[in-house]
Amino acid sequence: MGRAEERRARQRGGRRAAPGGRRSSGAAGRSGIRRLFTWRKILGTFFGLCLLGMGAFIALYMMIDIPAAGNEDAKRQGNVYKYSDGSIMARTGFNREVVDLARVPKPVQKTFVAAENKTFYKDAGVDLKGTARGLFNTLSGKGAQGGSTITQQYVKNYYLTQDQTVSRKLKELVISLKLDREKSKDYILAGYINTSYYGRNAYGIQAAAQAYYRVDAEKLSVEQGAYLAALLQAPNQYDWAVASEKGRKLVKARWNYVLDNMVEQGWLDASERAGMKFPKPKPPKGDPGLKGQTGYLVSAANDALKQQLIAEGTAEDAKQADALVDAGGWTVTLNIDKKKQAALERAVKTQLDSKLDPKDRKVDADIQAGAASVNSRTGAVVAMYGGQDYLKHYINNATRADYQVASTFKPVILAAALEEQATTQSGSPITANTVYDGTSEREVVEDGRKAGFAPENEDDRNYGPITVQTAMNKSVNSVFAQMGVDVGMPKVMETAGKLGMKVEDLEAVPAQTLGSMGASPLQMAGVYATLDNHGKKVTPTIIKKAEHRTRTVTMPDAVGERVISRAAADTVTSVLTGVVDDGTAQAAVRNNPLRKGQQVAGKTGTSDNNKSAWFTGYTPELVTSVGLFGEDDKPPHKQVEMYGAGGEDRVNGGGFPAQIWAAYMFGVLDETSKFDLDTDQGAAIQPSWTPSPTQSPSQTPSQEPSSEPPASAPPSQEPTQEPTSEPPSQSPPTFKPPTDGQPSPPPTLELPGDPDDPDGQQGQQGQ
Template identity: 60%
Template sequence: MGRAEARRAQKRGTGPGTGGKKPKKTGIRRFFTWKMLLAYFVGVIALGAGAFYALYLYVDVPGEGNKAAQLQSNVYKSADGKTIARIGQVNREEVPLDKVPENIRNAVVAAENKNFWTDPGVDLKGTARGIINTVMGRGKQGGSTITQQYIKNYYLDQRQTVSRKVKELIISLKVQDKLSKKKILEGYLNTSYYGRGAYGIQAASRAYYNKDVDKLTLEEGAYLAALLQAPSQYDWSQATEAGKTNAKKRWNYVLDKMVEQKWLGAAERQSMQFKEPGKAKPAAGLAGQNGYLVEAAKREIIRDLVAQGRTQKDAEQEFEAGGWTVTLSIDPTKQKALEKAVHDKLLAELEPGKREVDKHVQAGAVSVDPKTGKVVALYGGQDFIQHQVSNATRADYQPASTFKPLILASALENNSKTQEKKPITPATIYDGTNKRPVVGPGGGGYAPENEDQHSYGPITVQQAMNDSVNSVFAQMVVDVGMDKVKKTAVELGMKSDFEETPAMALGAMGASPMEMAGVYATLDNHGKKVTPSIVASATHRGQEFSLPNAVGATAVDRNTADGLTSVLTGVVNDGTANVVSSAEYQVAGKTGTSDEDLSAWFAGYTPSLVTTVGLFGEDMEKNGKQVTLQNTGGNGRVNGGTYPAKIWAAYNAAVFGDDDKAKFDLETDEPAAPAAPPSPKPSTSPSASTSPKPSNSPSASTSPKPSNSSSSAASPKPSNSTKQPPTPKPSSSSSTGSSTGPVDPGTRPNGGLMPPP
């Protein structure tokens, strides 16, 4: 053997002097041979199987279901401890399986568990996935059979825990041996939650179609089967447009699965039409504002249950099962003041018998403490019994120009620049020419009209905000970047379900007064994220329920938030919202008016209170169709500076009186912009505007050197008199004129003249 071979043999432990044996492994390597790893794996499997068998022997099927726990009411209280409403007991009426038409039974099975009649009663993969999700903190149910869902509904609860899932699996296996499939399906149909407080398919049939279950058509039964996936989201009376779309998709899915299972003929399936269910009947005790307050609290608790790990369906069912005591953050004094302000400044002027438009006016408002995030007053409509859609939380109308401050916020947050690479600040000069095509990536030739098709010429961002100049903000949203603007809007509290187009500059998306109150409260709170909360505390069966903090982390830098507050004081002092200007307290805010006057807004705040008021045109005789608000109360044009601003001013005057001397505590290095820019050198080319025509570029130079002042306008504070459309030349002064109030140059592309004074 050569020396090289000898060395290799020694390393292998087989050379001379080793006795032909390999050396023993030392340390941790001794425990991780392939044989030992295999043994460990088999051992773990054996231990798991043994543990499961032990649990199988240990866990018994409960002698009774948990009906007693479900027969409780939910109690709602105001901040002073007085009971607002007591909702209960559970709406349930059990029926034998043979009373449920066979085709409707098949619809439920097709929707929830198509292999129900042949499966072993459990879905091991789905249950394992659910347990893993729970352990990992994701908390979403992985999937379960009808048998498992029945066990959860009847014997257990809706909590997403490992122990509950294991119990569910074991009891399901045992019940499968004791009960027939028909008995299990009967139990499932009688214990499932269908929304509208209805437990069981008979109660659901009465709640949605006002008939007994044996009188349902298959189309109607398929809708009830579809509801099982997301009861509240698919409830036609309160669903959003997306919810209605998804409900129809689920309805179609149910029927298609029935065809797949040979329970329904393809030709018959094609002839079926979706039938909208009837309106929900509100429970007693929910008249006036009570119903809106209760619904807002209910929605919030369910949201928090989902955040803690329940599925949407389980969260709804757990809440509706009862046993909750919910104390609201509503301040009775502020609540009365808000209701009175809406009555005095709006409802008292309406004459539905005289003017058709007055029948269609819906008002909604939310008032929030920006330091705590708590809702102190909420107005959802004239009467919940008559109109169950809350105008405070509905998000199907455009927020219009109340979105414009978010564009400037994004510009400040991102240190954005114009197309000419000039920093965007309140003092930056833009071209306010009417129908000016947007320049830059994604602009696509978008050329929005200004109010009354007015051309402003060169104008500062501050004055453009004051007068809500569409052409300026359409250009700015492209300058900043539509993706960045959307990101800032979402961080401030808006939902993310809107498209990134230049039209977003004009608030061409849906939003609710509650949502916009959160956005403006975040600005008022120096950039700390505020998610409005109407629940002060809650207990469930005597146990304290953990609530998330309504005030979260920083959404935008304080310099950005305070800079916006500075700018928005200018809208009040020298802009479309001067009707709310007060000598007693500082105010910042923004008006908004959507296309064709379908909605009108005012979102305003003081150092200690944020209140958003929305007015919506809705024709209830045409399934809630959005209609114009023009000539409401016989006053011609309706915009954010009229009824919404007047309601806001009356409410705040009642709340504060002469007692609020607080000033905005602003820390911002944004420049204090003059109301009008310095006159540029006139262009030699002809211009349709009486003011000098700016260059064809979207923006020019910035205005004077920034100052550390937090004031937003250099002009003196105007009186509370109303304001005519601006003259061609931008001016810092506020003129008086029409009694209809200040004009909001918001998102009204069709323009139109002011009615005669």
């Protein structure tokens, strides 16, 4: 082939054959790929996709108009709360008053721009980068959008919904662009600050100014405006009145960020900024419809609903959950039983409030009560007492977890010992009849060595050799400190977590055996409900069902898997019957005239320095935890001692808390119930007693009123005056010296008085 022919062949796409008739397959493949992916084709595809996207966006832009009116949520909507029987408990609605932007001082207007969208006055109403990120996150399920402009947030608040969907985000983008072209920046800013939620049921800047500072919007200072602007990021978390220490630090940082941005933008003089101090808001006034206990119940239900919305993925974070619940439209049915709720309120009034006289005794003004009652078979919270009045004391005493639980923690230690099949230092299994050294300030021993922890018993009393059963009855610190070491404190804390206590951040040290950790009455009710339910985990649940016009929320199962064995749980229950029948709760509970033969298990607790006192007790299927807390009635409401309150030298768990418990429980229980226990240990299985000094352990029980009657005897009966002619079915446990390496005092046959008995001698350290 000549050169001319070769040139013509190349022009036609031809090619001379390789010498010898061979072709390079690799060269041919590369040639085919080049023909398929040429730079012209790639560039053409890219521009084609861009044109297609632009065309789609133009079509959307033409199809989507600015709605003629705001959405239903933006107009007005409230929530309805019901008792378990369906009767109305409360209705809540929007607290909103729209104000003209002219009524809001210019510098205050700028605080919102500085907080949310510094380029607001210059941008086109959208943040394309932030919107693209939000679309990608929505499609991939990676979280919240972030980066929205004030215009976009106003569009979402007023025209659309809080739903996280691609279609909603695209509508938001188009409407925001159109709104920015058709309306002034002042119009958009006014709409934004009038539709945003600020917490405390306040919608719009006027309602927020009144809720937080008791002034109209036109009277707000720059400092106050900066706080309200900072609130919008997390209204409930940043509310100074209820914020945690971390929340307060976060909102202060946000407040500083807002003011610094104002200086940066030239809206605030730097010297003026330097002299500004954080404006602490006033306490919330509350909704008059939420007075008494109603506000505590509604608030607790709202918190539970928000947590579930996040857990099921309907809300991506706390801020969105707040918006979804507080926007209204919900019908929430609580597990609260109307009659039991009334009975609990009445019990607090008759057993505590009627005995407090703040005018005569200053300490009486510092007494706060909290209580929670839970059905241990279903997990339903059937009654709750949050405080004297939601409009006067906004912290819910039933759910607060900042006071020590004291000796109500001792059953958890025993549960751990039984579950782990732990042994004493000498290798003996720990049971209800195991004998420990009850000497006060006895240093605990671990692996033959002193462990450096020597807790004092109530009034520094020495008990000598004492069984676990009696040590629980008398709440002996030294015994349970050693038991905790015998089990292993990591195992004790692990068991506490399984039962429902929040122990993740606590050290597993022997001092925890004194119940020095904080917990709420609701949490403790859950712990004891799990014991009552034979070891199956019970998570107290206040919501029965929650419905919205657009969605129904399914609450999780309140009763879960078994977390400790039935034998361990039932043995603890059996031992705790002794606390009632022959221990620190007998005065208020065992001998209560309202008791109709119900079998009761429970534990008292009185914290160090008498800042808290507890009684948590249960019958089959119903658990109630009552706590009394010393809280200064003047800000900042620090924890205080309760000595002298109600005319008592000391507020013990066996006093007011147990009295409230008994008045409530025996008032709502109709049947005489007995525990169905799978155990051969404890006071519920065999009678136990304290021998008198003149009797040997093998003799019949002393007939002194302080001795324990057989567990089967009706509690309302007076002790028999004649000794029984029939010996007990089993002999009392033999007292043996402890074998943990510590010197043992001689055995004692008579034990001192009850440390938590309100009728006994008062001391300086309570258990």
